[in-house]
Amino acid sequence: MKLIVSAHGMLAKEVVNSAGMVFGAIDDLDIVTFVPGENAETLKARYKELIDGYKEDEEILFLVDLFGGSPYNAAFETVIGQDRMDVITGLSLPMLIDVVGIRTMEEDIKAGEVYDKLSGDYVKSCKKLLGNTNEDEMEDDEL
Structure with missing residues (x-):
């Protein structure tokens, strides 16, 4: 499965660079940045250029930053039908690491199956994980 990572500014490039610190070089991944002066049509043309270079039956998963943003809208129009x-939105380092891990473990996974395999648990609160740590609000027997 090919991955196309796209986001506003240089976010896609830097998330991929950071993921590379964990995995090393990540194969079958292309980065599409979106900078001022570009629009959804620019992105669609760049997506099409990448896809035209892939095998016709290759599974393709777009990871983009914001639902409704230009990288998403262009990807959505590309994948329709x-x-x-x-397309999966909410690009982050934990998400990319998760997707690359899933793809590595399940070589024959379809692009449309990845979302269901994601943990979706990328936002955590230390205090909620550990419980209340404010001593003033704790009962004497909890101390």
């Missing part, structure tokens, strides 16, 4: 493609 394509069973071998999907």
